[in-house]
Amino acid sequence: MSQLEAPDLYHRWYYEQGVWERVRFLGVPCLKSVSDMWNYQELLTELRPGLVVEFGTRHGGSAMYFSTIVRALGLRAQVFSVDIEPQSLDTRARSYPGIEFWVGSSTAPEVAARIAQLRKEYPGPMFAILDSDHRCDHVLAELRLLRPLTVAGDYVVVEDGNINGHPVLPNWGPGPWEAIDAYEAEHPGDYLRDEASEARFGFTFAPRGFLRRTEGL
Numbered sequence: 001m002s003q004l005e006a007p008d009l010y011h012r013w014y015y016e017q018g019v020w021e022r023v024r025f026l027g028v029p030c031l032k033s034v035s036d037m038w039n040y041q042e043l044l045t046e047l048r049p050g051l052v053v054e055f056g057t058r059h060g061g062s063a064m065y066f067s068t069i070v071r072a073l074g075l076r077a078q079v080f081s082v083d084i085e086p087q088s089l090d091t092r093a094r095s096y097p098g099i100e101f102w103v104g105s106s107t108a109p110e111v112a113a114r115i116a117q118l119r120k121e122y123p124g125p126m127f128a129i130l131d132s133d134h135r136c137d138h139v140l141a142e143l144r145l146l147r148p149l150t151v152a153g154d155y156v157v158v159e160d161g162n163i164n165g166h167p168v169l170p171n172w173g174p175g176p177w178e179a180i181d182a183y184e185a186e187h188p189g190d191y192l193r194d195e196a197s198e199a200r201f202g203f204t205f206a207p208r209g210f211l212r213r214t215e216g217l
């Protein structure tokens with residue numbers, strides 16, 4: 001095995017063996033790469049956000065994780081986590097401090113309105129993470145929704161660009177990776193790719209998806 005192949009091989013093993021589906025945070029499922037989680041902890045520490053927006057709650061383990069980090073940093077910050085179906089939400093997450101769970105589609109205008117309101121209530125940078133419906137059209141719609149809600153310095157992570165052969169699930173069809181490409185063609189310069197964070201641990205479930213908002217072109 002050459003050094004260059006090692007991260008991709010590990011990535012495929014981690015994904016295909018379903019390791020990510022067995023990750024737990026304080027006992028609650030958190031469907032992620034653990035090195036991505038560590039990366040988010042470092043980014044949140046640097047960013048010191050007022051608001052963390054998560055599209056795609058599922059069990060709530062990731063929302064609990066984000067809330068734990070921002071509270072440990074001593075920030076006056078809120079996590080806003082959106083999911084279209086609330087049935088999977090763990091009872092431990094429901095009562096966890098610092099999180100507002102919202103039931104509905106991440107692309108609904110009411111979600112945009114609530115984010116705008118929360119930005120006023122919780123000033124400071126926003127960290128948003130897109131982890132809901134991974135189809136290209138949906139992720140593109142989420143990025144469009146965030147456009148008027150984000151300002152220079154905010155941070156957006158688009159998760160699961162690894163599917164559709166980047167490098168897992170080669171036949172999945174257009175997903176987050178393709179949505180990022182489409183958004184960049186539509187609004188060039190809105191985001192700078194944070195390649196250092198993306199490359200930090202050798203592989204990520206969010207290739208091309210570490211995005212720092214700029215002023216735009």
Ligand SMILES: C[S@@+](CC[C@H](N)C(=O)[O-])C[C@H]1O[C@@H](n2cnc3c(N)ncnc32)[C@H](O)[C@@H]1O
Nearest residue numbers: 030031056057058062083084105106131132133
């Ligand atoms: C991959 S899971 C989220 C995992 C979670 N963020 C974590 O790391 O543990 C994706 C979630 O997105 C939700 N979802 C699917 N379509 C959605 C939509 N249009 N709007 C909001 N959530 C949606 C699903 O119900 C599912 O719970």
